Amino acid sequence: MSTVKFFSGETVPLEMHKVRMVQKINLHPVEDRLASMQEAGFNTFLLKNRDVFLDMLTDSGVNAMSENQYAAMFQADDSYAGSETYYRLEAVLGDMFGTKHFLPVHQGRAAESIISQTLVKPGNTVLMNYHFTTSKAHITIRGGGIEEIIIDEGLKITSDYPFKGEMDLNKLQEAIARLGAENISFVRLEAGTNLVGGQPISVKNIREVSQICRNAGIITVFDASLLADNLYFIKTREAEFADVDIKAITREMGSLMDITYFSARKLGAARGGGILTSNDALANKMRELIPLFEGFLTYGGMSVREMEAMAVGLRETLDIDVISQTPIFVEALCKELLSKGVPVVTPPGGLGCHVDAGAFCDHIPQPEYPAGALAAALFIASGVRGMERGTLSEQRREDGTEPLAEMELVRLAIPKRVFTLSQIKYTADRLAWLYQNRRLIGGLTFDEEPKVLRFFFGRLKPIGDWPEKLAAQFRKDFGESL
Ligand code: F0G
Numbered sequence: 001m002s003t004v005k006f007f008s009g010e011t012v013p014l015e016m017h018k019v020r021m022v023q024k025i026n027l028h029p030v031e032d033r034l035a036s037m038q039e040a041g042f043n044t045f046l047l048k049n050r051d052v053f054l055d056m057l058t059d060s061g062v063n064a065m066s067e068n069q070y071a072a073m074f075q076a077d078d079s080y081a082g083s084e085t086y087y088r089l090e091a092v093l094g095d096m097f098g099t100k101h102f103l104p105v106h107q108g109r110a111a112e113s114i115i116s117q118t119l120v121k122p123g124n125t126v127l128m129n130y131h132f133t134t135s136k137a138h139i140t141i142r143g144g145g146i147e148e149i150i151i152d153e154g155l156k157i158t159s160d161y162p163f164k165g166e167m168d169l170n171k172l173q174e175a176i177a178r179l180g181a182e183n184i185s186f187v188r189l190e191a192g193t194n195l196v197g198g199q200p201i202s203v204k205n206i207r208e209v210s211q212i213c214r215n216a217g218i219i220t221v222f223d224a225s226l227l228a229d230n231l232y233f234i235k236t237r238e239a240e241f242a243d244v245d246i247k248a249i250t251r252e253m254g255s256l257m258d259i260t261y262f263s264a265r266k267l268g269a270a271r272g273g274g275i276l277t278s279n280d281a282l283a284n285k286m287r288e289l290i291p292l293f294e295g296f297l298t299y300g301g302m303s304v305r306e307m308e309a310m311a312v313g314l315r316e317t318l319d320i321d322v323i324s325q326t327p328i329f330v331e332a333l334c335k336e337l338l339s340k341g342v343p344v345v346t347p348p349g350g351l352g353c354h355v356d357a358g359a360f361c362d363h364i365p366q367p368e369y370p371a372g373a374l375a376a377a378l379f380i381a382s383g384v385r386g387m388e389r390g391t392l393s394e395q396r397r398e399d400g401t402e403p404l405a406e407m408e409l410v411r412l413a414i415p416k417r418v419f420t421l422s423q424i425k426y427t428a429d430r431l432a433w434l435y436q437n438r439r440l441i442g443g444l445t446f447d448e449e450p451k452v453l454r455f456f457f458g459r460l461k462p463i464g465d466w467p468e469k470l471a472a473q474f475r476k477d478f479g480e481s482l
Helices: 030-039 067-073 084-097 108-119 133-140 169-179 203-216 227-237 246-256 280-287 289-293 304-316 325-339 370-382 421-436 466-478
Strands: 003-005 011-013 101-105 125-128 145-148 184-190 220-223 259-263 273-277 352-356 387-389 409-413 444-448 459-462
Touching (some): 011 325, 030 370, 084 304, 101 108, 101 280, 108 220, 108 259, 108 273, 133 184, 169 184, 184 203, 203 220, 220 246, 280 289, 325 352, 370 387, 370 409, 370 421, 370 459, 370 466
Parallel strands (some): 125 145, 184 220
Antiparallel strands (some): 387 409, 444 459
């Protein structure tokens, strides 16, 4: 596993890989960073990569691939139908999850679209531990509703509960009794629960949810996009599995859930996605939609090269050295920030470090998007690009009012094997400076607001001239230093 105990007694992350190809990145002066942020409408999604120093927006499609993944790309079998590549990938997935059918799709949200088109009826409800932006959008666009039944601990920013992503079994049973099983499209469990801070679920919880749903005749859907980090936490936090082979764990998951889907931009460190099931009737229904929306059944909108890389990446996910790297770096960043007084979600999860923007910017009212403001301020102070995960990522209601998010977070994603420890330390240092100067950060308001998934391409403007004042303070404190 990728930590080492130093002579001093300290446990330190240790990379179990070496860097053999690099990309030059740029750290521009603070005035240029301010100008880039203005140009991007104070939305980190709209920044140009050439203006970004450390891109911690996401781990999606930006994980470092292994030499074996690149090598596999050269043996891809180009063909519209019946590609050998498809059968190789199908075999890997069947072996990993023990499932019978594999439907290829071009990325995770395409799987969500196919599953929702197949199962969601207007007026029905999908129960889930917690929503992800695209999963919710695909359900609501089909007239379905969602209910989040995560354990209460999951919504506490600070906690020492090891599996904060778990579904609350009492809430599940209560919802089934209240809504009636026939009105529930499916129950969705998300591994490494993204929007509450990359928080894992235990196998015990998956077993219990599966049991309750099978008894009630409700279909279960497993979002395995963030499974790699979750597997690491099962190995290290769930005693029963300390010595259990990782593949035995993934196979048990595959048997407990009726449908498993994933974004291979995360799981498998490639690009693309897939839907897995052993249920013939469900497979047949969903299969019809694949050629219509994705591509023929043996590529599903993916390039065969990416499919080969995915097959190898999925096999590598069964190696604890590979899957431990992100969680250990997330923990290192969280620890460094906590030692400087910066509030973060605890325990550290997978995916990235999640800064508690609600506490960091407690002077900014929620409708002025404190997490969006903090993400913009961090970019100005450091060139680090994070992602708002708060009210801005919600959707305005039809009546024009705004649902306020349960948590205001800024996510600093740690793509697999991309950053070094000194870059992590730099990020923590600039955030600590920002924390000291947090009263300089002000709110944001929309300039142009799209109706759906507004956080992707909406444009905002600052309330007042706080970005200029922040940049001036930075210049004063750091002098010529970038
Ligand atoms: N489910 C989860 C849990 C995700 O984190 C994502 C993507 C998806 C589904 C959709 O997959 O992007 O391949 O269509 N999360 C990315 C992120 C976008 O940055 O967290 P996709």
